[in-house]
């Protein structure tokens with residue numbers, strides 16, 4: 001269930017990071033995150049089927065609502081939800097799960113209807129707010145914690161002590177994470193699509209729209225991208241994101257990229273394996289330095305050195321999806337360059 005404002009599923013308040021946080025149970029945290037990803041994914045599919053070409057709508061939920069609120073079928077779907085998000089329509093929920101099957105004989109009016117149903121939950125119930133709170137709860141040390149702790153540990157293991165090193169943290173939910181507090185990087189530029197908690201020091205910005213640096217002054221010694229790539233809706237857009245990383249790293253010196261992905265993206269996908277991902281990153285000039293698989297997530301530290309990049313190796317064609325393995329219960333996570 002998604003909740004309005006700062007109420008948790010149990011109706012208790014959820015405070016900002018570091019304050020008197022009332023905890024959401026881990027299972028629930030995961031459920032909220034899963035539900036939100038599901039809704040976003042369905043929203044993108046419907047916008048595509050409705051032939052909506054305006055890319056900015058994918059990330060601007062309010063504009064989607066403004067654009068379609070006058071549409072009768074959108075309205076119907078929106079109103080059907082009522083005000084209690086606990087009350088879901090089981091038939092529609094089932095249709096949303098099997099949405100792909102509807103494409104062949106689907107009608108635009110039905111797509112608008114589903115979109116209204118979905119947008120009501122995303123917008124009206126502050127979906128992104130609750131989702132971010134849940135993500136932050138997921139960062140809680142009792143739940144596996146701030147992923148940048150491992151990053152900092154790794155950098156220490158590597159005796160990393162670059163003077164004046166700077167970092168870009170994409171998808172930042174808190175300025176209290178190890179990346180910001182250990183003092184290795186200064187400044188740490190923190191960006192996120194949203195900053196609903198108005199935490200100082202997190203810039204509301206889409207990384208994909210951050211201007212490509214023209215000089216090394218706007219580049220960084222480290223780019224951190226923890227649990228963000230899996231949030232990007234399509235394989236091509238994930239590829240676009242991966243392509244951008246190198247452009248934000250300082251040239252002619254050793255720099256690093258830290259990536260965290262949910263483990264199933266790497267160990268249970270038909271289109272992605274650890275070797276495949278490593279080779280894909282290799283083809284872009286990144287070398288795997290450290291890698292760790294925890295129970296639920298997978299951490300990577302890549303080094304990047306433009307001056308040492310040799311493009312001699314023949315790589316696979318990463319512009320297409322390749323089915324690498326198959327089996328029941330596998331997912332379709334992929335990245336295409």
Ligand SMILES: C[S@@+](CC[C@H](N)C(=O)[O-])C[C@H]1O[C@@H](n2cnc3c(N)ncnc32)[C@H](O)[C@@H]1O
Nearest residue numbers: 135171192193194205206207208226227228231
């Ligand atoms: C699951 S949270 C991860 C947060 C945190 N980095 C962590 O490791 O727990 C994903 C975050 O990525 C942000 N995000 C997704 N796409 C983004 C983009 N293109 N630019 C900036 N932030 C993005 C979302 O807004 C969300 O807050």
